[in-house]
Amino acid sequence: MVDRPDSVAAPQPAAEPSSRRRFLGTLSQIFLGLWGLGAIGVIGAYLRPRARGEQVAERIVRAGQLEDLRIGEARLVRHGTTPFFIVRQDASRVLALSAVCTHLRCILDYDRERRGLVCPCHAGRFDLAGNVLSGPPPRALASYGVTVRAGEIFVHL
Amino acid sequence: MSAPTPDPGRAPRRDWVAWLERRLNLSEIFSFVTHFGFVHTPVDTSRPVREVMHGVASEPVPSYARGPRVLGLIAAILFGLEALTGVLLACWYRPTPEAAFPSTLTIARDLPFGWFLHQMHAWGAYLLIAVVTLRLLRLFWDGLYRAPREVLWWSAVAMAWIVVQSDFTGRLLPWDSHSYWSVVRGLEVVEAQPIVGPLLAFFVGGKVVNEDVLIRFYVLHLLVLPALFLGFFYLTFATLRRVGLSPVAETARGTAATTYRDHLFSMVILAVLAFGVLVSLAVLAPLPFQSQADPYSTPAGMRPPWYMLAPYALIERGFGPRWLMGAGLGIASLLVLLVPLWVRGPEDAAARRQTRLWGGAAFGVWIALSVLGMFLDRPR
Amino acid sequence: MSARAPGLLALVAAALVLAAPATRAQPGNPTPAPAPPSASSAAGKCGVCHPRERVQFESSRHAQEDVHCVSCHGGNDRELTVPAAHSAGFRGRPARADIPKLCASCHADESRMRAYNLPVDQYALYQTSGHGRRLAAGDTRVAVCSDCHGAHDILPPSDTRSRVYSLNIPRTCGGCHGDAKTAAGSRMKFNVFQDYLTSVHGRELVDHGNPRAPTCVNCHGVHGAAPPAFGDVGKVCGQCHSEERRYFVAGPHREALDRAGLPECVSCHSNHAITAAAPQRLATQCTGCHAAGSREEALGKRLWTEIQTATAEIDKATALAAQAERVPLNTEDYRARLEEARTYLREALPAAHSAQEDLVAGFTGRARSVGQEVETEIYAKLGHVRTRKLLLVVFWFYLLITILVLRRFRRSGRGA
Numbered sequence: 001m002v003d004r005p006d007s008v009a010a011p012q013p014a015a016e017p018s019s020r021r022r023f024l025g026t027l028s029q030i031f032l033g034l035w036g037l038g039a040i041g042v043i044g045a046y047l048r049p050r051a052r053g054e055q056v057a058e059r060i061v062r063a064g065q066l067e068d069l070r071i072g073e074a075r076l077v078r079h080g081t082t083p084f085f086i087v088r089q090d091a092s093r094v095l096a097l098s099a100v101c102t103h104l105r106c107i108l109d110y111d112r113e114r115r116g117l118v119c120p121c122h123a124g125r126f127d128l129a130g131n132v133l134s135g136p137p138p139r140a141l142a143s144y145g146v147t148v149r150a151g152e153i154f155v156h157l
Numbered sequence: 158m159s160a161p162t163p164d165p166g167r168a169p170r171r172d173w174v175a176w177l178e179r180r181l182n183l184s185e186i187f188s189f190v191t192h193f194g195f196v197h198t199p200v201d202t203s204r205p206v207r208e209v210m211h212g213v214a215s216e217p218v219p220s221y222a223r224g225p226r227v228l229g230l231i232a233a234i235l236f237g238l239e240a241l242t243g244v245l246l247a248c249w250y251r252p253t254p255e256a257a258f259p260s261t262l263t264i265a266r267d268l269p270f271g272w273f274l275h276q277m278h279a280w281g282a283y284l285l286i287a288v289v290t291l292r293l294l295r296l297f298w299d300g301l302y303r304a305p306r307e308v309l310w311w312s313a314v315a316m317a318w319i320v321v322q323s324d325f326t327g328r329l330l331p332w333d334s335h336s337y338w339s340v341v342r343g344l345e346v347v348e349a350q351p352i353v354g355p356l357l358a359f360f361v362g363g364k365v366v367n368e369d370v371l372i373r374f375y376v377l378h379l380l381v382l383p384a385l386f387l388g389f390f391y392l393t394f395a396t397l398r399r400v401g402l403s404p405v406a407e408t409a410r411g412t413a414a415t416t417y418r419d420h421l422f423s424m425v426i427l428a429v430l431a432f433g434v435l436v437s438l439a440v441l442a443p444l445p446f447q448s449q450a451d452p453y454s455t456p457a458g459m460r461p462p463w464y465m466l467a468p469y470a471l472i473e474r475g476f477g478p479r480w481l482m483g484a485g486l487g488i489a490s491l492l493v494l495l496v497p498l499w500v501r502g503p504e505d506a507a508a509r510r511q512t513r514l515w516g517g518a519a520f521g522v523w524i525a526l527s528v529l530g531m532f533l534d535r536p537r
Numbered sequence: 538m539s540a541r542a543p544g545l546l547a548l549v550a551a552a553l554v555l556a557a558p559a560t561r562a563q564p565g566n567p568t569p570a571p572a573p574p575s576a577s578s579a580a581g582k583c584g585v586c587h588p589r590e591r592v593q594f595e596s597s598r599h600a601q602e603d604v605h606c607v608s609c610h611g612g613n614d615r616e617l618t619v620p621a622a623h624s625a626g627f628r629g630r631p632a633r634a635d636i637p638k639l640c641a642s643c644h645a646d647e648s649r650m651r652a653y654n655l656p657v658d659q660y661a662l663y664q665t666s667g668h669g670r671r672l673a674a675g676d677t678r679v680a681v682c683s684d685c686h687g688a689h690d691i692l693p694p695s696d697t698r699s700r701v702y703s704l705n706i707p708r709t710c711g712g713c714h715g716d717a718k719t720a721a722g723s724r725m726k727f728n729v730f731q732d733y734l735t736s737v738h739g740r741e742l743v744d745h746g747n748p749r750a751p752t753c754v755n756c757h758g759v760h761g762a763a764p765p766a767f768g769d770v771g772k773v774c775g776q777c778h779s780e781e782r783r784y785f786v787a788g789p790h791r792e793a794l795d796r797a798g799l800p801e802c803v804s805c806h807s808n809h810a811i812t813a814a815a816p817q818r819l820a821t822q823c824t825g826c827h828a829a830g831s832r833e834e835a836l837g838k839r840l841w842t843e844i845q846t847a848t849a850e851i852d853k854a855t856a857l858a859a860q861a862e863r864v865p866l867n868t869e870d871y872r873a874r875l876e877e878a879r880t881y882l883r884e885a886l887p888a889a890h891s892a893q894e895d896l897v898a899g900f901t902g903r904a905r906s907v908g909q910e911v912e913t914e915i916y917a918k919l920g921h922v923r924t925r926k927l928l929l930v931v932f933w934f935y936l937l938i939t940i941l942v943l944r945r946f947r948r949s950g951r952g953a
Contacts, residue, residue: 028942028945028946031938031942032939032942034935035935035939042270042273043270045269045270046245046268046270046271047245048269262865265865266864266865266866266867267867272864418947419947422943422946422947423947425943426940426943426944429936429939429940429943430936430940432936433932433933436932437933440925440926441926441929443864445863446862446863446864
């Protein structure tokens with residue numbers, strides 16, 4: 001029924017189109033166009049993706065209890081699009097390493113036997129300090145600041 | 158996209174229609190659209206689209222966008238708005254019992270214009286039911302179910318039924334306390350019935366309102382029922398192309414004949430007005446937002462929606478078991494379909510008066526039951 | 538799998554049937570000593586003539602721990618004839634005055650109690666108590682161990698049937714201290730039990746069944762039960778009501794009451810029939826000591842108004858938040874802040890014990906300002922809802938112009 005309002009919104013060419021009539025016609029068309037703009041604005045604002053997974057909402061992430069992590073061991077913390085490993089170096093020091101391979105953004109695995117991080121995509125290897133041992137990764141892993149308060153690990157992203 | 162007048166003097170300047178026409182049969186596309194539109198003349202797909210549209214536009218029609226004849230049009234407009242807002246709402250909605258309410262809350266509270274789309278959708282549903290019901294009454298009153306218009310009547314009844322079912326299924330989706338419990342109670346009545354009950358339980362995914370039922374309702378509300386509605390929409394216009402528009406009664410001013418183009422503008426103006434009314438309702442009288450549904454606590458003062466007050470009164474205060482009342486209602490709604498077969502005699506004033514009397518009496522009982530339902534079990 | 542299940546079941550059933558006689562045969566066998574020897578031999582043969590005592594005793598804690606009839610009563614529990622059994626240091630029913638000493642013969646013995654991790658100071662404490670001192674003075678009507686713990690049916694205090702289980706303590710004490718007959722002829726007040734039952738503590742314990750509510754022993758002590766010394770009442774109450782006590786000590790009342798020789802908390806709150814904390818009492822309580830129309834009464838009234846207005850402010854903000862929630866608007870942040878305001882308000886009540894207006898006003902003022910802040914912010918948000926309505930007018934203006942434009946197009950078409 002209202003399948004083609006646009007088709008009729010166009011001005012009818014008058015027998016002798018005076019400039020005033022044409023101006024009014026154009027003005028009316030612009031006016032009707034404003035409705036379309038409004039609709040696009042409303043729907044666009046509504047549909048705009050929320051920056052949820054992309055931005056890291058919290059700058060400080062709780063990464064669990066210190067005592068749950070044995071010395072010399074690493075654990076993956078699944079935090080949004082910035083997953084990271086926490087590595088316990090000794091009784092009190094903890095390191096937080098990005099778990100995203102510097103080669104092609106695959107997520108690294110922890111190799112328990114060889115105490116290192118392995119990329120499942122192209123077999124890049126990193127040690128538990130984030131340095132490249134072998135494989136295609138071009139640079140060392142990024143690390144984040146860590147504080148331990150009351151036995152709990154906090155990572156500053 | 159352009160003026161339907163073929164103007165050879167201006168053609169070379171911007172004739173992208175002709176450019177497209179050489180590569181694509183635009184008239185065929187236009188003829189497809191007419192199946193869902195108000196163009197009730199056959200379209201010759203071998204002619205260029207401009208000519209076809211010009212022919213349609215200059216066709217003389219009775220000035221039709223008046224009085225009760227606009228009801229079907231408004232129903233179509235409301236359905237279009239429901240589809241648009243519905244698609245937008247579905248972009249954020251998540252149909253699981255855990256996420257349904259929080260996601261609805263996100264839409265209605267946190268997203269820009271989310272509240273607006275949500276309220277438009279809810280109010281549009283109410284208006285759609287009202288308009289479809291009024292249209293049914295109008296068709297009955299003017300005897301438009303008589304041969305050869307039976308199919309028109311049946312599809313009108315079916316569309317009214319689909320709209321009510323759409324509202325019922327859509328009611329559950331926000332998973333708030335009110336929607337949840339009204340669906341639980343509604344399902345209890347329907348499922349207590351002998352044959353229809355188990356059948357319905359089969360289709361909605363069980364007798365307990367849980368995540369399985371929610372996803373079925375979601376599918377029914379988003380896919381099945383709108384598709385069925387569009388099907389009957391198509392059927393309505395297919396019938397109209399065969400039997401013609403309803404005859405315009407001779408008024409004191411006489412039948413003002415206009416062109417189809419004029420008529421189309423009148424309809425667009427009506428659409429704009431309907432949109433304005435819906436926006437005003439959504440802004441001025443937003444429907445209240447309840448808390449999340451808790452299957453372990455029934456809120457006090459549960460009321461069915463306004464159009465279900467009469468069945469509610471009948472089932473709660475009827476003389477007989479619930480399933481009997483429910484079955485009676487079901488049969489009555491089926492009998493409505495048989496009206497064209499029942500009234501088959503010659504159309505004279507006496508016969509028309511008698512049918513109107515019957516229909517009026519039935520409607521009166523409905524209104525009385527609705528009023529009764531309105532005052533039933535009010536929380537004190 | 539399912540076809541094999543009956544076979545499996547039959548196997549298990551058969552095993553059970555075979556095993557059943559074997560397990561049943563063991564206790565039925567008379568010759569070997571039963572597994573816990575103390576359980577059935579605790580009463581020895583005394584129970585033949587004293588069945589009622591035997592039943593009571595066998596359910597008690599002592600029966601499980603190698604204590605026998607003869608441990609307290611003396612005699613020989615292996616003999617069945619009265620002369621033989623009632624011999625060998627037979628004590629019979631111990632005299633009331635001897636009971637504490639008798640119990641203490643085990644319970645004050647560190648080497649015996651170590652295995653049970655029980656304290657051994659009860660007897661020493663008892664001797665300092667009101668009961669113990671009067672018993673030493675020769676008054677045998679006072680409570681001895683068995684009056685509270687029972688004689689044969691002694692149960693640990695953790696047992697809900699025990700007379701010393703926290704919910705049962707008031708009734709145990711009230712058996713004497715709530716009975717006009719036992720109180721006759723002594724200085725004892727007999728209505729303390731009834732008073733306690735009407736108090737906020739008693740209602741919490743009895744009506745709400747809250748085992749943490751204070752009973753008699755929380756103020757008076759357990760084995761060393763005695764009325765708190767006159768000057769110590771405030772300290773006793775302050776053990777739980779520490780904030781109230783802190784503010785009270787900082788205020789002028791403590792010194793004044795001490796000088797006037799009046800008890801601290803009890804002067805306003807009574808001792809046993811303590812009513813629930815009700816801030817409106819600030820407006821009425823002062824005239825109990827201060828003259829009507831005095832400066833002090835006015836201060837009390839002002840404190841009450843202070844708390845009242847802050848409460849009203851928070852209630853108003855809460856109602857607004859609920860209203861905003863129905864719109865719906867996001868109010869989670871406000872709920873947290875209103876909770877903070879209510880915490881300030883809750884602190885204002887203990888602060889009122891200082892009878893210092895600036896201290897109370899510090900809390901109520903903070904509560905009020907948080908409430909007002911929340912209100913303004915919600916009003917601003919609700920204002921958006923009003924803006925929507927204003928925008929609706931603009932919308933209709935546009936809509937009407939649109940219709941005019943459309944009508945103009947229609948007319949122009951007609952002209953063509």
